[in-house]
Amino acid sequence: VDRADGMQGELEMQVEDITAQMVKNQQECESFKHAKTSEIQQTNALLNQAQEDLADSTGQVNAVQQTLGDKEREYREVTKELKDFNHQCESQVKESSMMICSLKVVRGQILTKVTGSLPVVMDCEVGPWSPGECSKTCGTGGRMLFSRPQVQEAGKHGSACPPLQVLQKCNDRPCPVDCQLGDWSGWGGCSKECGGGLKTRVRPVLMQSQNGGLPCSEIQQSQSCNVQGCDKDCELGDWGPWTGCSRACRFVGTGKGGLDTRKRKIHRPATGSGRCPTPTSKARLNMVECNMNECPAGVRCASNVDVIVLIDGSGSVKQRGFDLQKQFAKQLITQMEMDANRTRHARVSVISYTGYPKWYNTSSPVKIVQGFTNDKAGTIAKIDQLEWPGIGTMTERALLVAKSVMEAQTKKTRQTVVLLLTDGKPRNSRKVEHAARALRAAGARLVVAPVGCAIQSAVKEQEFGKWASLPPRENVLMVNTFCQLPGQVDRFVSVLCPQLGNPTPETSIFEPKLPDTCKEEMHLKCKSGE
Numbered sequence: 001v002d003r004a005d006g007m008q009g010e011l012e013m014q015v016e017d018i019t020a021q022m023v024k025n026q027q028e029c030e031s032f033k034h035a036k037t038s039e040i041q042q043t044n045a046l047l048n049q050a051q052e053d054l055a056d057s058t059g060q061v062n063a064v065q066q067t068l069g070d071k072e073r074e075y076r077e078v079t080k081e082l083k084d085f086n087h088q089c090e091s092q093v094k095e096s097s098m099m100i101c102s103l104k105v106v107r108g109q110i111l112t113k114v115t116g117s118l119p120v121v122m123d124c125e126v127g128p129w130s131p132g133e134c135s136k137t138c139g140t141g142g143r144m145l146f147s148r149p150q151v152q153e154a155g156k157h158g159s160a161c162p163p164l165q166v167l168q169k170c171n172d173r174p175c176p177v178d179c180q181l182g183d184w185s186g187w188g189g190c191s192k193e194c195g196g197g198l199k200t201r202v203r204p205v206l207m208q209s210q211n212g213g214l215p216c217s218e219i220q221q222s223q224s225c226n227v228q229g230c231d232k233d234c235e236l237g238d239w240g241p242w243t244g245c246s247r248a249c250r251f252v253g254t255g256k257g258g259l260d261t262r263k264r265k266i267h268r269p270a271t272g273s274g275r276c277p278t279p280t281s282k283a284r285l286n287m288v289e290c291n292m293n294e295c296p297a298g299v300r301c302a303s304n305v306d307v308i309v310l311i312d313g314s315g316s317v318k319q320r321g322f323d324l325q326k327q328f329a330k331q332l333i334t335q336m337e338m339d340a341n342r343t344r345h346a347r348v349s350v351i352s353y354t355g356y357p358k359w360y361n362t363s364s365p366v367k368i369v370q371g372f373t374n375d376k377a378g379t380i381a382k383i384d385q386l387e388w389p390g391i392g393t394m395t396e397r398a399l400l401v402a403k404s405v406m407e408a409q410t411k412k413t414r415q416t417v418v419l420l421l422t423d424g425k426p427r428n429s430r431k432v433e434h435a436a437r438a439l440r441a442a443g444a445r446l447v448v449a450p451v452g453c454a455i456q457s458a459v460k461e462q463e464f465g466k467w468a469s470l471p472p473r474e475n476v477l478m479v480n481t482f483c484q485l486p487g488q489v490d491r492f493v494s495v496l497c498p499q500l501g502n503p504t505p506e507t508s509i510f511e512p513k514l515p516d517t518c519k520e521e522m523h524l525k526c527k528s529g530e
Contacts, residue, residue, distance in 0.1 A: 012428050042191045053220070060215075111157060122155030126162060138175035138211075143167050179216035180207040187223065194230035194271065198222050234276035236284065237267040246474050248500040249295035251491040257292040259474055261285065279470055287471060295494050298503030301336040306347045306372055306410050307496060308402045308418045308444075309333075311386070312451075313354040314393035317423050320515060321451070321482040322388040325421050327512060328486045330380045335493050337501055340374045344499060347372045347414075348379055349405055355392025355427050365394040366401045372409040395426040396435035399446075403439045416444040417496050420467070421485075424455030429463060436467040445469045447496065451479045453526030480526050483518030 104121075112118050127149040136142035147165045154160050182204040191197035202220045209215050240263050247258030264284045270276045277283035301307075309332065311325045329350060336346040350369040369386055370379045399420070406416045418439060426432045440446055448468040450460070456478055468475035477495060479485050494500065514522070 012431075016428075016430055049220070107157070119157060120155070121157050122152065123158040124150065124154035124161035125152035126164065127151050134170035136171055138171050138173055140172060142169065142171040144170035174211045176213035177207065177210035178213040179205065179209040181216060181219065182206050184221075190225035192226055194226050194228055194232070196227045197225050199225045229272070231272035232270060232274040234266050234270040234274060235268040236264045236277070239264050239286065244498070245290040246498060247291055247494050248498060249291055249293050249299070249494055251488075251494050252294050252297070256289075256473070258290045259287045259471065260290045261287045261471065263470075280465075280472065285471060287473075295490055295500070296503050297490060298335065299490055299493055300501035300503065301346050301493050301497035301499075302342075302344050302501035303346060303497040303499040304344050304414050305497060306349070306406070306414050306416045307332075307336070308349045308351060308405060308416065310398050310402060310418065310420045310422075311350065311352045311369075312393070312395075312422045313352045313389045313391075314423065314425065315354075315390040316393065316425050317388075317390075317482070319388050319390070320517065321423065322390070324482040324485055324514075324518075326383050326386060328421075328489060330383050331486060331489045331512075332492060333376055333379055333383075335489060336376070336497075338374045338376045345374065346497070347374055348376075349373070349402075349409075350379060350383060351398055351401060351405070352386055352389070353394060353398030353401075354389035355394035355397075365389075365392065366397045368401065368405065371405060393422075393425055393427050395420070395422060396428065396431040399432065399435040399439050403435075403442050403444065406439075406444055407442060418444050418446050419492070419496065420446065420448045422448065422450055423452050424450045424460055424464070433463075433466050440469055445475070447475045447477065449477045449479055449485075449492070451482050451485060453480060453524070456480070456526050480524050481518075481521040483514055483521040484524070486512035486514070487522075 107121065108118055111121070129146045129148045132145040132147065134142045134144045145165060145167055150161055150164060184203045185201050187199045187201050190199045200220060200222045205216055205219060242260050242262045245258040245260050250257040263279075263286075266276060279285060309329050311322070311329060313322055317325070333348050336348060337344070338346055338348065348370070349372045352367045352369055353365060355365045367389075370382050373379055399418070402418050406418075410416050436446055446467065446469050448464045450456070450464055461472075461476065461478070464476045465472035474495065477492065479488060
């Protein structure tokens with residue numbers, strides 16, 4: 001049954017992989033579609049603006065062409081009038097010249113009869129006309145003074161000078177009106193968040209140019225923006241406060257004490273293909289060793305913690321492994337200060353978990369042996385009565401049940417620590433990772449205790465690190481065999497409880513009761529310490 005359950009779990013993970021790939025493809029498709037839709041919208045907006053500008057320009061061109069046609073027609077009419085007027089003037093000048101000549105002949109004849117001889121007659125002579133400046137450049141009422149010099153004064157019997165000045169109209173035409181523009185608007189939003197976009201601003205036309213006034217200058221400006229690349233690394237915030245030492249002492253036989261840690265959160269996430277340090281990297285996690293003094297044998301937990309012990313009841317642990325877990329759990333509880341009348345005291349909950357295929361007719365894979373309690377003896381008695389189910393490994397269900405117990409029975413002022421005992425062979429490791437993440441997000445500290453040499457590899461340790469709370473060194477406690485588990489209660493007490501109490505006779509004389517089959521495994525070393 002256990003093997004069939006594992007096969008079903010592998011099939012489920014394959015389905016999940018395919019489903020995840022489909023979701024990823026769909027997200028990439030949606031992202032690509034969104035990007036292209038945005039580009040189309042921006043292009044359409046630019047096209048609409050260009051069409052509007054083209055329509056305005058076409059209207060202006062048509063207006064200018066209409067004005068040009070009117071001016072050309074007016075020019076032809078004025079030119080014809082000028083030619084006719086010049087022809088008329090030339091005729092009048094010719095007639096006037098002939099009349100002057102005739103008058104001079106008559107005048108000479110008359111003077112000859114009167115004086116008896118032909119006198120020398122000197123008429124007034126004037127120079128050409130010179131125009132002055134017009135009093136206005138345009139509009140009505142403009143006047144220009146024309147003047148001419150007197151070249152020769154009139155003699156006796158000569159004709160007097162004609163007028164030397166004359167005032168005439170000038171610049172009698174509409175004044176030109178220049179185009180008037182309003183103020184620039186603020187810059188609009190950038191068309192792209194990265195990779196080079198455009199932002200624009202506009203200004204209104206308050207008055208179009210008229211009568212040859214200056215035309216409008218540009219009414220729209222564009223400027224490049226967000227030219228930085230789309231691939232940007234994340235930005236980290238400041239270091240948080242130190243958490244305080246995680247352990248009160250160092251377990252005998254290991255060189256590791258506690259850790260004082262501080263973390264850095266992500267201030268601004270990475271974009272595109274930008275990178276970001278992992279939560280366990282040195283850039284985001286700073287750890288300093290502390291409290292290197294050795295723990296005394298039989299040390300007691302004297303912390304305000306709620307501990308949930310998850311006992312692996314899968315088929316792969318066998319009856320012996322299940323019994324050794326029970327012995328470990330009973331001694332762990334024995335070494336906890338659970339008197340509710342004390343200022344600092346622990347509470348304990350115990351959960352046993354197994355698994356079952358959907359086709360296997362059995363009860364729930366997770367059993368709450370004991371909810372949170374201060375009853376040490378009662379809890380130990382319930383553990384004694386616990387039977388090995390031995391049907392499979394639904395570790396994820398156990399973690400979710402532990403989350404429900406914590407949320408229903410734990411006060412916010414107390415820390416919850418979940419201790420997961422496992423032989424590292426879950427039915428679906430991906431579901432375990434998701435359930436562990438949900439448990440940690442709910443506020444629990446998750447300590448994973450993998451048991452067995454077969455699972456003590458770099459790959460498996462990395463997998464357990466994804467389940468456990470950070471840092472893995474404090475929350476992944478490898479145990480070589482189930483036979484060695486009961487003898488490491490002091491180690492687990494020092495890890496689970498930041499504050500410890502002095503040993504009592506009840507705790508300091510503990511000797512594990514191991515089956516004969518454990519003799520060869522007691523000193524087995526498949527991996528060093530923690």
